[in-house]
Amino acid sequence: MQGAQRNSLRLLQWMMAASLALPIALFAIAASISYTSTKDIADREIERTLDVAHEHALKVFETIDRSLAEINEVVRGMPDDIIRSREPGLHRRLKQLSDSLPQLKSAWIFDADGKSLVNSLASPPPAQSFADRDYFAAHVDQTIGSYIGVPLTPRQPYQGARFFGVSRRRGSDDGSFIGVIQASVLPEYFESFYARIGSDPGSFLAMGRTDGVVLAHLPRLDRDLRLDPNGPVGRSIAAHPEHGLITIAWPSDEVERRIGYRRIAEYPIYVSAGLETSAIRARWFATMGQHLVFGIPATALLFLLLAFAFRRTQHLQAEAAARREAEEALKHSQRLEALGQLTGGVAHDFNNLLTVIRASVDLLNRPQLSEERRQRYITAIADAVGRAAKLTSQLLAFARRQTLKPEVFDVGARLQSLHDMLATLLGPAIEIAMRLPAEPCLVNADASQFETALINMATNARDAMHGKGRIVFNVEAAATIADTRAPVSGNPDLSGGRDLAGKHGFVGIAVSDTGIGIPATRLERIFEPFFTTKQIGHGTGLGLSQVFGFARQSGGEVTVTSEVGHGSTFSLYLPRVAPDLLPQRQAPNTAPAVAGSGMSVLLVEDNIELANFAADGLTELGYSVTLIDNATDALAELVMDADRFDVVFSDIVMPGMTGLDLAQAVRDRGIGVPVVLTTGYSEALSQDGKVDLELVQKPYAIDQLSRVLHRVARRRVRDGAAE
Template identity: 45%
Template sequence: MLKAQRDSIRLLRGILVASVVLPTALFCYASWLGYHNITTIADRQIDQTRDVITEHALKVFESVERSMAEITEIVRDQSDGQIMDSEAALHQRLKRISAGSEQVKSLWIFDSHGRALANSLSHPAPPIDFSDRDYFSAHGERDIGTYIGEVLRPRPPYGGAPFFGVSRRRPSSDGSFAGVIQASLLPDYFEGFFAKISREFGSYAALVRNDGSILARQPAIGRNVSVGANSDLGKLMLARNVEGTLTMTSAVDGLERKLAYRRLSNFPVYVVSGMETRAIRAKWLAMMGSYMIFGLPATAALIALVMLALTRTQRLYEEASRRESAEQALKQAQRLESLGRLTGGVAHDFNNLMMVVGGSAQRLRRRHDDPQDRRALDMIDSAVNKATTLTRQLLSFSRRHAVSAKVVDLAESVHRFSDVLRQSVRSDIAIEIERPAGPLPVRIDPNEFEIALLNLALNARDAMPDGGRITISIKRRIDGKTPAGAAGDLVVLTFSDTGSGIAEDIRERIFEPFFTTKPVDRGTGLGLSQIYGFVQQSGGAITVDSELGRGTRFELAFPISNETPHRDADPAEQSPSRLPQPTTLLLVEDHPDVAAVAADYAQQCGFDIVAADSAETAIQLLNRRHDIGLVFSDIVMPGMSGLELGRLIREHHPEIAVVLASGYSDRSATALDEGFPLLQKPYTLEALRHTLFQALGATRTA
């Protein structure tokens, strides 16, 4: 059964782990696959954007070249003077050409000294020296073909947007430098086009000279910036790579991008397109978010269902375990109840018999002085004591023993009994007692408590054949749980040893009566049973913690008492051996042999005896006689019980002391609670004398 439960719990836990691991693994795979797809799509978009802006840039620069070629044909073989003479016509012609190209800001014709001969902006051309401009100075030494210059700002008196120049040498018949034909292009035009085709977040497009200078850029970030000669893209451009892809962090804005570049054929310019890697990741995260919107609730629902099934199964098994434990406890309680009923049924008569045997032995002891007879009588007394102890242990375990509880300081009780404990163990066993700082009062039976301590010490001694240590500590536990379940302070006595320990398979049975691991001649199995019954009847609880090879630890917890600890009487206050004055004692006992023994004991104490075999007869005697000073009655009798008789005497004759006796009765505890002195059968002469004299003295004092 337990194996099947463990297997089902293990299976559900495995399903729970799988419901977490498998969706996580699938999500990780989907994440990897989604990232791969997103990057592939991004690469495709970057390549497509590069193709579009490449085609557009080629058309723009080819258009500009055609315009400059047309101007070249117009001024071919013309001297500077001829061009200046026809400046007005050239101005109009250049103006019409530039007006037909949206990207062209202006067209210029310069002489060999950098002075404008004609332009599309104004007539006449101002006498300004443009020889320092790069689009002019680049052609001075040799014919380099088409040159694309840096982004410049217009020189006064001209204004407007920044531009970069596209220029070529003017043709001459002898090949000498005759001047420059130049077109001013607007970066804003290119940036506007880039913005139209790159509307997605993180998109990037640029027009870059082969030295890394940026002519146009989207997103725009200012003029006269460069990708950096030491950057990966700058190095590729300087190496004259035609096209390629790379991922790099921009030196301009510090953003990481995936880039695709291509050089325009026949032009010293590169087109670059790209996308920020954070934008690619954002797309991927958005896609993963959409997966999670549907996946997480489903996974959470699956996990919740499995956890619910696991929790319900565990609760079911725990409930089954508790039910089984409850059934075992019920069976144990029923066994104890049966044992208690059996014990209680025979205890009264058995104790009466022991009373007769013990009393008869005492009478014979007074009459015979023969040593052999005394030895036989000693054996009888020993047997009576052992039988009495055995009956008391059984009644204590079944919680039917009338505990004579009183408030005592638990630590002081242990201290007083420590010498007995040390004498009961071997010299190779040390006993350490840890006492609290102040008194810890509890309501217990001191005699039963001492027997419990002695039983624990003897068990510890047997568990330490090679010697060891016993530690007894008494502590106060604040805000603990009482055995009844209520909150309250406890006094906890911990009794631990360094012995061999208790095996787990027998730990639950150690408190059962007659259960023992000792040989038949070394134990009855009632020691721990007596401790269990004593603790339970004292309103406490006992727990055990043990492991083979590591010793055993018992904890006895008792509710702390608010009363003052009881103080034992001084020897000077003990009862005298005989009465100081004659007193008549009414002996109420239905068992004739027990009555004979009790009468003999009472006569030895100095009482005049009047006997009655029932409570009804005792009432008649009390009504007729007025010399009775003390009533000594058995509790269990046919008809009216001794407890009922005591109540009537207390009500109608409060001057008469009442002492009750019982071999066993479930009314004994009630008698103690109502304040009646109680003697447990079989009692001795000394016990009877002490109890009767004490009761008689208390009544006379009152």
């Protein structure tokens, strides 16, 4: 007792430490995942913004190119003196063009000396040369198509905002240079657009030439900026010249940013968009801060509760020495009362089964018993054991610790095959209607548990109608779980028609009755174990719990809708599978026991009564049995001389090394003896749902065991021969 008390205090101390360490570890993992997710989201935002900026810039430059082409067509073949004579009309046309395009500050036509023949700003234009401007000089000696210049300040007497030129060469019929057509583009037009699409904190957008000259920038700059081609930005762009995504300290302010860039097709221009890494981190901090707002109080509350429980436990243990006898008696009484309340129905059913077994055993001991009566009593014992195993299966199914044996079957066909049995179970006063789909509705589930779930729902409906009424079974494919007023399987997070379907959706099996209905106050408890409205001895309270456990363990759900006085509808949803997965029907296995013929079996079982039963049965069938009560000694026997044994038959749940551990150790050591496992319940198996070994479920029959052992040993011999 004192050791148990010390252990409980030590457990509470570990729980207190875990209540802090586990949230911290989970928070660290969540923080790492959240940071990666936040960066990915930021990259997608940058790409979307870059798409918009690229499309905008492309359309702007295409529009300017078309405008320059139109101007060139207007003055094509005109001598300069003709252009000067028509200057007023051409001035109005250029002014109309620049006014219609918000990105343009002005439009110009220059002669071969760089003097303005016509522009959209002044009429007549001053006699002033612009031959030194880059947008003019670039075209003097060569034909280069459209040229995009550097940002410039207007030259007196012209005033206004800074601009960069987009120009084209004016050529004569013989190809000689006769002047330039130029459009002055406003960087602030792009910057205003960037301010609209980059309103988030830390946003960055820019546009620049391939030689590093920056034409527009957000945040706006108070100076000209030219990027070094051999600098970090230039090297990154040179490595991936068309587009890319980089994290870099931007040269204008040395602020680290995540920047995406893309070249505008057919133009020596890049556009870029990005976010400051500090803004990305701020988003992450905000997300994690929300977790902390809820996590810190919850963790603190849990720690305080555990601390209170620890101190309370210490206090109770200090008083336990003086009051042990009285408390033990009180606890014993309380345990018995709780146990009687929870298991009255289960005990009633088990007592009935045990009565059948005991009476049959007593009758079998009577002398001069006829063979017919002896066989009848043996059959009664076997049936009672089967019903007891089924009740145990219901308990494990609710706890979701039953090892299911899934198989693909057609729900409609399986329900149709149960019609006669349901009619007998429900009685002649209940009308049964089945609405089955024309096409197969296949599921991958434990067929036995499925039938048990249907019988439990039907029995529940029968009792709700007091044995008289109408039950409708409806099977149909469903993409989602239908809306329900009650929580789905007791889980409010899954109610409200939420779409949980996978690739093929669900198969819904609805059981509707015309009974008295379920009050709203009881809807949330009907799936609880041992909860029943029936009198003691008339129900275990496990029927709907089995339905709930089966549905959840099979990846489905169970819902209920009900109205007092108008009946109830229970709907079981199971994940649907593709129609081509239906296997070919096989004949049932009714083979008799297989003689051992001297086959050597290493039997590992810690329960001596069960071990002796299995050993005696196998010995009578001609098997040579070596009995060991723990897996550690069994492994030692196998390591010493594995050739002595043809097969290992081991229980799973044993102290120390389990049967699963033994099977893994046999594999790891390369021992060629096959292993067959047995269990009535295994946490490890229930978590996995399947195991890559032969498994015999308890309770088992000797003839069933002999067939499995013989099959496994024969497979070993066949595999050895093939090698």
